Amino acid sequence: MRKAPTLKDIALATGVHVSTVSRALSPSLRTVLSDDVVKHICEVAEQMGYRPNRLAAGLRTRRTMTVGLMIPDITNAIFPPILRGVESVLEPLGYASIIVNTDSILAREHLLVDVLRERGVDGIIHAAVLRNDPKIVKVAAEGTPMVTVNRKIENSGIPAVVNDDVQGIRMILKYLYDFGHRNIAHIAGPEDLSTGRGRKNAFVDSARELGLEIPGHAILQSLRFDEAEGRRCTAALLDGGWPLTAILCANDRLALGAFEVLRARGIDCPAQISVTGFNDMPFLDLIPPRLTTVRIQQFEVGQVSADILVKLMADPAAEVASETTLPVKLMVRDSVAPPPYR
Amino acid sequence: MRKAPTLKDIALATGVHVSTVSRALSPSLRTVLSDDVVKHICEVAEQMGYRPNRLAAGLRTRRTMTVGLMIPDITNAIFPPILRGVESVLEPLGYASIIVNTDSILAREHLLVDVLRERGVDGIIHAAVLRNDPKIVKVAAEGTPMVTVNRKIENSGIPAVVNDDVQGIRMILKYLYDFGHRNIAHIAGPEDLSTGRGRKNAFVDSARELGLEIPGHAILQSLRFDEAEGRRCTAALLDGGWPLTAILCANDRLALGAFEVLRARGIDCPAQISVTGFNDMPFLDLIPPRLTTVRIQQFEVGQVSADILVKLMADPAAEVASETTLPVKLMVRDSVAPPPYR
DNA sequence: TGTTCTGCTGCAATCGTTTGCGTTAAGTAG
DNA sequence: CTACTTAACGCAAACGATTGCAGCAGAACA
Numbered sequence: 001m002r003k004a005p006t007l008k009d010i011a012l013a014t015g016v017h018v019s020t021v022s023r024a025l026s027p028s029l030r031t032v033l034s035d036d037v038v039k040h041i042c043e044v045a046e047q048m049g050y051r052p053n054r055l056a057a058g059l060r061t062r063r064t065m066t067v068g069l070m071i072p073d074i075t076n077a078i079f080p081p082i083l084r085g086v087e088s089v090l091e092p093l094g095y096a097s098i099i100v101n102t103d104s105i106l107a108r109e110h111l112l113v114d115v116l117r118e119r120g121v122d123g124i125i126h127a128a129v130l131r132n133d134p135k136i137v138k139v140a141a142e143g144t145p146m147v148t149v150n151r152k153i154e155n156s157g158i159p160a161v162v163n164d165d166v167q168g169i170r171m172i173l174k175y176l177y178d179f180g181h182r183n184i185a186h187i188a189g190p191e192d193l194s195t196g197r198g199r200k201n202a203f204v205d206s207a208r209e210l211g212l213e214i215p216g217h218a219i220l221q222s223l224r225f226d227e228a229e230g231r232r233c234t235a236a237l238l239d240g241g242w243p244l245t246a247i248l249c250a251n252d253r254l255a256l257g258a259f260e261v262l263r264a265r266g267i268d269c270p271a272q273i274s275v276t277g278f279n280d281m282p283f284l285d286l287i288p289p290r291l292t293t294v295r296i297q298q299f300e301v302g303q304v305s306a307d308i309l310v311k312l313m314a315d316p317a318a319e320v321a322s323e324t325t326l327p328v329k330l331m332v333r334d335s336v337a338p339p340p341y342r
Numbered sequence: 343m344r345k346a347p348t349l350k351d352i353a354l355a356t357g358v359h360v361s362t363v364s365r366a367l368s369p370s371l372r373t374v375l376s377d378d379v380v381k382h383i384c385e386v387a388e389q390m391g392y393r394p395n396r397l398a399a400g401l402r403t404r405r406t407m408t409v410g411l412m413i414p415d416i417t418n419a420i421f422p423p424i425l426r427g428v429e430s431v432l433e434p435l436g437y438a439s440i441i442v443n444t445d446s447i448l449a450r451e452h453l454l455v456d457v458l459r460e461r462g463v464d465g466i467i468h469a470a471v472l473r474n475d476p477k478i479v480k481v482a483a484e485g486t487p488m489v490t491v492n493r494k495i496e497n498s499g500i501p502a503v504v505n506d507d508v509q510g511i512r513m514i515l516k517y518l519y520d521f522g523h524r525n526i527a528h529i530a531g532p533e534d535l536s537t538g539r540g541r542k543n544a545f546v547d548s549a550r551e552l553g554l555e556i557p558g559h560a561i562l563q564s565l566r567f568d569e570a571e572g573r574r575c576t577a578a579l580l581d582g583g584w585p586l587t588a589i590l591c592a593n594d595r596l597a598l599g600a601f602e603v604l605r606a607r608g609i610d611c612p613a614q615i616s617v618t619g620f621n622d623m624p625f626l627d628l629i630p631p632r633l634t635t636v637r638i639q640q641f642e643v644g645q646v647s648a649d650i651l652v653k654l655m656a657d658p659a660a661e662v663a664s665e666t667t668l669p670v671k672l673m674v675r676d677s678v679a680p681p682p683y684r
Numbered sequence: 685t686g687t688t689c690t691g692c693t694g695c696a697a698t699c700g701t702t703t704g705c706g707t708t709a710a711g712t713a714g
Numbered sequence: 715c716t717a718c719t720t721a722a723c724g725c726a727a728a729c730g731a732t733t734g735c736a737g738c739a740g741a742a743c744a
Binding site: 026 | 699700701702703
């Protein structure tokens with residue numbers, strides 16, 4: 001194991017002081033040196049295969065050029081595109097990312113945020129926040145640049161990049177309405193996530209605007225954004241006896257769970273019951289009956305949040321939008337049809 | 343921004359030397375101190391919210407407790423489960439992971455391996471290696487603990503954790519054969535990946551064992567493991583005129599591409615042409631005609647590779663299996679049927 | 685009582701970079 | 715020819731933690 005060359009090694013090889021080598025290798029400081037010294041040092045450094053030690057530099061400068069990305073679960077297909085969006089802006093700038101999965105567990109989240117801080121991340125992109133979380137707010141307030149994505153912590157002062165949930169729910173509810181649906185149930189996302197609650201509120205408000213009478217028991221509360229909860233809620237809904245003709249799900253995975261239950265019970269979707277989703281996760285267009293859903297801009301949401309984080313890392317006091325809302329788009333596919341004639 | 347407390351701060355608060363604090367906080371060294379001093383220091387540290395600075399510790403000890411994970415592309419659905427498998431063993435041990443996407447581009451891979459080394463990772467799990475890659479071999483030889491997963495660098499001395507590709511291909515080819523298929527085409531994976539070449543060799547060998555005559559033009563060479571290449575190769579295959587009755591694809595995404603072309607041309611799968619995949623990626627069982635494929639143990643492959651890496655990081659000279667092959671399993675679904683009668 | 689041992693803690697160097705400040709020599713002006 | 719500016723570089727102190735070694739006390743022993 002040959003030891004990696006350090007500034008000192010280069011200094012020794014070139015006969016100058018390490019501080020001179022340091023300056024020669026820094027684009028902004030090399031101007032104070034004479035051109036030929038810079039050139040010589042760079043050549044030797046190159047030839048020795050010098051790579052700066054970010055640990056040492058970070059210790060001194062308090063900038064590690066690494067950021068932390070907190071997500072609920074990387075196996076959830078909507079997060080990888082977000083990460084690539086983040087990476088697309090951060091990597092060219094020289095940042096690396098430490099990615100952690102919180103599994104939406106508060107204790108894990110708190111543990112992991114410390115894992116990130118111990119490693120001196122320059123900032124955190126948080127795609128897994130709960131609707132309120134004092135510890136995270138405290139970390140941000142103590143000076144760690146942070147932006148939340150997809151979700152937000154309500155009036156926390158932490159910049160958030162979100163999708164236009166209200167508009168998305170409104171569009172898709174209107175779409176169902178226009179097909180003639182009046183008895184529309186909603187499988188809501190978890191209460192402790194801003195997306196869960198936000199979409200539910202949007203559902204209630206939009207329903208009122210449309211003059212729909214939605215009884216309380218037609219709104220089911222899921223505990224997680226996954227297929228199992230989709231199944232549970234759908235079954236409960238069907239067993240409830242309300243003559244629903246459509247189910248508006250708070251996300252695609254809940255809708256996939258709904259598909260399963262309907263299929264198992266021999267209920268045709270969309271002929272008998274229409275189903276809609278939210279997010280438009282990958283491969284959805286290959287799974288029948290192709291789910292009509294709302295497309296969120298996953299990659300872009302990552303990009304925008306990274307852009308903001310970069311600004312914040314450059315200047316923690318920078319003025320950035322406290323909330324950036326990206327437009328969504330209705331993806332019309334096959335899971336919605338007119339309600340059956342009765 | 344309140345500065346994070348350091349050992350020095352605790353030392354000041356407790357009236358002892360920083361070295362004493364350091365020892366008190368280290369489980370292995372605290373035994374040399376008197377119990378009450380340890381207790382007092384721990385209490386004060388706890389109360390001040392002390393978190394060790396891994397940068398500083400890493401600079402001194404050359405261990406950062408972070409590892410690098412190199413994958414081709416996180417949006418490829420088979421990698422997230424692998425990452426979770428890796429995380430399941432590394433995180434409890436206190437390791438964090440820096441994840442990078444190489445996009446299977448050599449130049450990016452080389453760049454990113456330096457990104458990891460600059461940050462002083464204690465080891466690298468490499469799920470994106472090309473079949474041969476001198477630079478990576480050099481990095482490993484210079485002492486960076488490394489294990490490759492899913493793929494391998496042939497006789498490089500780098501421990502590899504792979505799936506039993508040979509057995510998988512043999513099983514699925516036999517499965518097709520037993521249905522009566524004799525004209526079986528193969529869409530092979532990229533030549534520069536060990537999985538691509540390995541599965542192709544396994545196909546050729548297994549075909550010979552079964553006494554199948556497979557003409558050279560029935561083996562199409564894809565350039566990437568994706569749907570677009572699956573489409574291209576399938577189209578070329580169909581246009582080639584060979585009366586094939588089945589297509590054995592080197593992975594699921596190629597098979598999904600094949601599905602598309604068959605559907606577009608009005609060819610029924612499996613009635614007219616059977617198709618098989620490899621990997622069993624998530625959601626595959628929801629996409630019709632449900633693909634018959636080979637399941638690899640994604641999570642486990644991650645676990646095992648992390649286990650090995652841990653051993654290597656503890657002792658770079660540790661004796662570890664140079665190649666660990668995990669068993670695969672045939673997933674029988676709906677995309678295979680007997681060849682049409684002619 | 686003097687000596688040795690042992691248990692506990694302090695000292696200081698070290699890891700590799702960065703950076704404010706001081707020093708030197710060359711260059712310019714008077 | 716002296717004085718003073720400026721360019722170019724060296725010095726050394728940080729950053730926060732670890733760790734070999736030294737020192738000091740008290741205990742045990744002769």
